[in-house]
Amino acid sequence: xxxxxxxxxxxxxxxxxxxxxxxxxxxxxxxxxxxxxxxxxxxxxxxxxxxxxxxxxxxxxxxxxxxxxxxxxxxxxxxxxxxxxxxxxxxxxxxxxxxxxxxxxxxxxxxxxxxxxxxxxxxxxxxxxxxxxxxxxxxxxxxxxxxxxxxxxxxxxxxxxxxxxxxxxxxxxxxxxxxxxxxxxxxxxxxxxxxxxxxxxxxxxxxxxxxxxxxxxxxxxxxxxxxxxxxxxxxxxxxxxxxxxxxxxxxxxxxxxxxxxxxxxxxxxxxxxxxxxxxxxxxxxxxxxxxxxxxxxxxxxxxxxxxxxxxxxxxxxxxxxxxxxxxxxxxxxxxxxxxxxxxxxxxxxxx
Amino acid sequence: xxxxxxxxxxxxxxxxxxxxxxxxxxxxxxxxxxxxxxxxxxxxxxxxxxxxxxxxxxxxxxxxxxxxxxxxxxxxxxxxxxxxxxxxxxxxxxxx
Numbered sequence: 001x002x003x004x005x006x007x008x009x010x011x012x013x014x015x016x017x018x019x020x021x022x023x024x025x026x027x028x029x030x031x032x033x034x035x036x037x038x039x040x041x042x043x044x045x046x047x048x049x050x051x052x053x054x055x056x057x058x059x060x061x062x063x064x065x066x067x068x069x070x071x072x073x074x075x076x077x078x079x080x081x082x083x084x085x086x087x088x089x090x091x092x093x094x095x096x097x098x099x100x101x102x103x104x105x106x107x108x109x110x111x112x113x114x115x116x117x118x119x120x121x122x123x124x125x126x127x128x129x130x131x132x133x134x135x136x137x138x139x140x141x142x143x144x145x146x147x148x149x150x151x152x153x154x155x156x157x158x159x160x161x162x163x164x165x166x167x168x169x170x171x172x173x174x175x176x177x178x179x180x181x182x183x184x185x186x187x188x189x190x191x192x193x194x195x196x197x198x199x200x201x202x203x204x205x206x207x208x209x210x211x212x213x214x215x216x217x218x219x220x221x222x223x224x225x226x227x228x229x230x231x232x233x234x235x236x237x238x239x240x241x242x243x244x245x246x247x248x249x250x251x252x253x254x255x256x257x258x259x260x261x262x263x264x265x266x267x268x269x270x271x272x273x274x275x276x277x278x279x280x281x282x283x284x285x286x287x288x289x290x291x292x293x294x295x296x297x298x299x300x301x302x303x304x305x306x307x308x309x310x311x312x313x314x315x316x317x318x319x320x321x322x323x324x325x326x327x328x329x330x331x332x333x334x335x336x337x338x339x340x341x342x343x344x345x346x347x348x349x350x351x
Numbered sequence: 352x353x354x355x356x357x358x359x360x361x362x363x364x365x366x367x368x369x370x371x372x373x374x375x376x377x378x379x380x381x382x383x384x385x386x387x388x389x390x391x392x393x394x395x396x397x398x399x400x401x402x403x404x405x406x407x408x409x410x411x412x413x414x415x416x417x418x419x420x421x422x423x424x425x426x427x428x429x430x431x432x433x434x435x436x437x438x439x440x441x442x443x444x445x446x447x
Contacts, residue, residue, distance in 0.1 A: 039406060220404065233425040234424060234425050237412070
């Protein structure tokens, strides 16, 4: 595992956006009413947000970034670095960071980077940008993390369709001498690369007419190679094996006990998995706010969505000791501990 | 109780872990909201439970981990047909 800390970098603002369109899992097609109710009760996911065709992750993140820049009266030309984390970029190339530099009005000298990461992506992005800013002396950096993951779903796959949702975010990092340290612990096991995957459309299996052919994988699960495939059981197994030790190691390295963080902000996978992890770690429910019920699994955006949805008021007013933890595609996982706030943290923005 | 229909020992023991087949069946039944028609027996095909789905499969696997400390992969579950198969799978891992 990669265990390290970054100092002198402050989280100054976090904003999160979701599409306006709300979809209820109680309205799912191809399921009986009792099945829908059971699905909502067990996954904890009542509603999801689905972006219309003209809204991409880049648009959700741009809206979040613009809110931060305008509210804090920050010139985009003062942003020295922009990191974009997504698995649903606008194009295969160029990367979203280039598009957003132009759209937001950053200088040509800004450092731009795209990261292909999933549910651990928010913490991976924070680690990358904060570490880069510390070593290069960059004063301001913008982390944009978001996905329109519903674009990758088969509408006939009951193992993914009721779970995933769309969302975006922007996080402003600034150099500040007395900023609280950020402690990171990152990990991955490429042996789990096949448990969440889109097989078709990349260089290994280039797009062809066959890419759209749906096949029945299991009862109730029809999908094509271009659709997201996920083995929920194996996601659970990998998460259960790796996440708790990762968090315990991070807490130990920071010299604190598990009751010290005010909040544990977990990636919002599904209620079954999240509650099992919390039980394993002995974390009370009030310290692990959830947003599955209202926003579902927004992929890499679940952590900022949860921060803005559930802790906007507290983080705007005071400092909180936060442990952020993401896990998913790869299989990868990452956790981060820091004191954050007071900071600019508006409630969820609809786009 | 269905222990008499299976050609397997009805108890696996370790120093600290053991599982009897009836206890295993009881734990498995608890993971479902409604009973298997006629009640789960060792020879029952668990996928014929009206509640069976990919989500229910996850609930069952989480139960194996939480109740017995045993991870069961999707492939292993796919290779199992009856309750007895699941019992062997979990009990075998307890012995390792």
